[in-house]
Amino acid sequence: MPPTDLDDDDPAVTDAPWLGSAETSEGTQELTARHATDERLLALERGAVLRLPEGAALDFGDMDVENPEDETMIINLGPQHPSTHGVLRVMLELKGETVLRTKPVIGYLHTGMEKTAEDLMYIQGGTNVTRMDYLSPFFNECAFSLAVEKLLEIEVPERAQWIRMLMMELNRMSSHILFLATNGLDMGATSMMIYGWRERELLLAFFERVTGLRMNHNYIRPGGVAADLPDGWRDDVLDILDVLPGRLDEYDTLFTNQTVWRQRSEGVGVISPEQPVALSLTGPSLRSTGVAYDVRAAFPYLRYDELEFDVITGTVGDVFDRYAVRFNEIRESMRLVRQILERMPKGDYRIQDSKITPPPRGRIDESMEALIHHFKLFTEGFTVPAGEVYVAVESPRGEVGCYLVSDGGSKPYRMHWRAPSFANLQALPVMMRGGFVADGIAIISSLDPVLGDVDR
């Protein structure tokens, strides 16, 4: 689909392709068509992003009543709108039904979690970061824990690493399944919403058995994980792996084979490979354009270098590709989970260093040492050598990064969160440009933003 011309109000533009000259009342227009501009230059040209104060409203004095053809209007989508996935407000500059420029307005959910982190000990930090991207809490916890462990220069036991990978891959599945659900809802496939929540419930029930909580687990902690996997966990995971493939095939039929849905998603919100890299887009949305950047493959952490998996990429970079990449990543995660089940080693689930992880509960009644360690750990926490690190993991939404500065105390001096949803929103204006408002709903949905992650 050629990009629509937006700057000339020439109706012939839709007929005349984006190359060559256009016929006007004054003869052939020799000026190179707007479409001939390189897409990267267009993105650089401040074209797509609306830069207005958040409080800007339409000034009726500015309206050219005599010539309604020139009229553009600015409308708000959100912050209270069911398809914005939270309190995302999008200012749209419209010309008729066509979106010209867009400004995402965020911050409605900002609670200063980076500042809060400076007041929490490392042992408490997980409770904070797990609430940022609440649909993929394990990734947040893992990024934080890996950063702390890198500063401490410790390596957690092998079993803890495999448990972390297991939980994260299951979490990736639950997050992508929820994406299918909300994406279906936004695009009018409401039954998919019900199915998606149902499937996600399978995974959340497993998380609850392992961690005690359905969300915000604080399960992955510096030094390992909070508790060993419960009895019968292997059967639980196998049950999920038995049920899901059949259901996924059904959804494939429901979405991929459905003409209405395909027409709604194909060629909508296209973004070329150079643009998203320049716009710091990561995750499935980046891979849908054909850029095979996956932190698991590029910078393997934990034991991902020992596992076999494919980095799923798309070709076009439209709404359909972003859906298809996520859909196939669910299957890829199931492949990973199977490998993890085979290779799950025995051993400690957390590092046996009483300076970092608490002693077993039973030891506290018997051993004075254990009691002292327990007391010190939960009142003062453990200290981390001074330094600064940046650690990234691949979450369902992209690269989650934790930049951690320690001053040698028991609390982070500074913790910065590289939130993928936050960075991904920058690509929204480029994707929205030239589309319809109704396409905008599909595009927002295809980016899969989590506003808790955007605003932190």
Next chain:
Amino acid sequence: MTDVADEVEPAAEPERHAGALVTWSRGQEVLHPTRETYVETVRALRDDGFALCADVTSVDYLERPARDLPSGVAPERFEVVVNLVSFEPPRRIRVRVQVPESDPTVPTLWDLYPGVEFFEREVFDLMGIRFDGHPDLTRILMPEDWEGHPLRKDYPIGAVPVQFKAAPPTR
């Protein structure tokens, strides 16, 4: 995870990359350009294959002036930290620039990476560092009329008046 801290070795010639002094922090490469050479260093890195600017952030070292810097780089109160990623070969690099308190301004990277727009707005909003040449340097997370920059270490916590009051009694 197997990385070993590699402190700055007393070499005869200090290590340089893209015109900036290099240190290693837990096995991660860190560049220390000055404010004047900052953009040139990042431009050289981008031309060298660092296509993705993963992150721009900042640190306020008000309470802890001492930190690992190569000799020749004077510590200042603020630091702007840029994380870059190269896809082929896979490689990460970090750029740290010292920003003085008296003039908290650095040039923008927006011309090199349009994707830093949100990151730099966030740094401006929460840390109060200005980016010269940024197309839309406004608050992004805090309300537009907010005063102060909350992530600064001297920002008074708890000094914000309570915005919500109890409902007036009906009788």
